[in-house]
Amino acid sequence: MVWRAVSTRTAGPIALEPEERAMADAGQGPAVALAMRVVLAVARAVGAPRLRPIESAHVDSCLYHGRAGLDFARRLVDLGGRVSVRTTLNVGSLDLLHPHTVRADPVLRDAGRALMDAYVALGCEQTWTCAPYQLSHRPAAGSHVAWAESNAIAFVNSVLGARSDRYGDFVDIAAAITGRVPDAGLHTDAARRATLLLDCSAVPAGVWRSEAAWAALGAVLGDAAGSRVAALTGLPGDLSDGGRTEDRLKAVAATAASAGGVALFHVVGVTPEAPEPAAVLDPGLPERAVPVLPVTAAILRAARDRLSTATGDRLDAVSLGTPHFSVTEFAALAGLLASGVPFHPSVDVVVSTSRAVLAEAERSGYAAALRAAGGRIVTDTCTYVTPVLDPACRVVMTDSGKWAWYAPGNLGVDVVLGSLADCVASARAGRAVRDESGWG
């Protein structure tokens, strides 16, 4: 049976300030008008009554997916487009610092580079990272921003307490140029309240030592919440501990935003908007009316195993740093490598990171320790969005739930999800090994 979709009616009008009206009417030039058209289309779709100003933006559109994206960016450049707020850039298709790392065909090399150049020409900062929140770009709690890149959206909302709705390509740069977003979604108080509780208090403390447990928690959260806001209780964590809790919540955010459409979660007692459960629950709703999902070690282990597609112990590569490796993760890796035992020659160990974090890792000697063991470092891009690994590579181990989620589809490889220590032990052994003792 053939179905026909016919649209006739759209949502109500959007009240524009005089300056916004001028932008829409090309009073600030054709690039601003084009950008405003995109912002207003999204505003209509989400039913926003008005627009609101933003303090900064993070743009994901700089990764090449085909002509359409390049045509759009070039059009903005040709029309004289320029960002009006501070704007950082997500990963591109190439590693500009290490040009031979990406096995790009001529089309990807030229078009991927042209797209990255176009966003620089629009005035964006060359951060080239999916984790701008680590060093370069940390919006204040309560500030309104327009961020794209699903893990970064979930992190900036949940861990930094800034406010961004779930933005995608094109609207990210449109918001950066106009300095406006629809006043809707996670910019509003009501949408930031939790409608679901995940009670993690039954999980033995030792389980949380494995990075894979946090990735698995993200998968459980994404499955359970979809695009709803959840509050998690019974989790350890302290955002002033020098980065470890941020790394763990990065893993939760990234996996939950892959397995679901999660753009905000609260960790009670840890994240800024959730000093106690009552702070994030709807005040009009009795606490017992909110569904509670108990999370156990068995549930986490099952989620971890669903993210592992490989059978047997074959291992060709290890991929770390999705989202980009932080300075604290580099420190932990360097600690594991301190014994000086090198990686097995048949295993390609690749760490993806930002150029800002790499500069720190070079100063502290962490990067040298990784290279001495036989590993290599990729910046500006990531191993699952562009060809970095050998095409003959079949089985890859990672500590990232996001990498494990996407790599089988993107690269056609099988994946083993393990802790950082498991990844190092496996890279040395030349086969996949996991320490199961901490899983309860």
Place this chain on the structure above:
Amino acid sequence: MSPVGAEPPSQEPSIRRIRCLVLHPGTGSGELLVLDEPLSFWGGVSAAGEVIDRHHPQHGASLTGRVVAMPAGRGSSSSSSVLAEQIRAGTAPAALVLAEPDSILVVGAVV
């Protein structure tokens, strides 16, 4: 489009109507494909329009030219670009009907 309620059956027996909120105006027709779970276009659908997300129940199905109904968007911000590129290349769905509005997919259709 996003459903807001059902209308009484139409006079024409072969037509069933579902009332929706228009996320982006347009028309499209094709075989209906109902996805049991949300789908991320980036990392979930190939340039040729095939579902490549190994975690998805409709893994292997082709979205090209279909009226695709799904509960919600999922995952990547790059889904806007992937959908826009599929529209350019002629491998996109004919229409998307979502149970929850998803601005990332809307933008792919707008641009």
